[in-house]
Amino acid sequence: MQALTNRAKPVDRKPMTFVERLYLWNIAKGMMITFKHLFKKKATINYPEQTRPFSPVFRGLHVLNRDEQGRERCTACGLCAVACPAEAITMEAAERKQGEENLFREEKYAAKYEINMLRCIFCGLCEEACPKDAIYLSETFAPANYQRKGLIYGKPDLLIPHPIDNPEEYQQALGNRANKQQQEN
Ligand code: SF4
Ligand code: SF4
16 A cells, blocks of 8 residues: 555564563663753742743733722622623622712613623623623632632632721722722823
8 A cells, every 4th residue: 555655663572582571771762861850950840939921921810999989889780790701790780879979880780790700701791891890800810629619619618808907808800900000101
């Protein structure tokens, strides 16, 4: 039969000699490869003590944003849920009552907001669709979990810390966005 390429090599099926059956040379060859790697730059790091820098376009765990006064930005318009190709977002809207102006920026707010991290593909379309800058994808991973329900994130998991009550945690949660905001101002 005519071969399509000349890459095929006949397999050597000669019985092994006594010396070959001791595998000493092959063990020595393997050890030499190991020894060579002792002096090479390590390909691994001591995670989680050490972390690698993320790409500037990395999209991680979602954050529900507040404004500079600490009011929730989300107005429960549902655009993020409509834009989500994985149908991972659900919410329930509620009307803001008198006296709640310091809690919610808009007259309507998300009383319940959930993202199913098992469905999410971290595409960032929810962030793009939001007209209120109320949701963004941060530089943090969603932690692993043994339970399905532990991967359904509600408002307490998603909401950014209050900028006035917890300024340090707020800045930490902003991550790269803090630098971007400084550059824009
Ligand atoms: S990142 Fe993409 S998949 Fe995940 S919730 Fe947002 S729109 Fe849906
Ligand atoms: S996060 Fe943005 S797009 Fe989604 S419901 Fe809230 S305001 Fe609308």
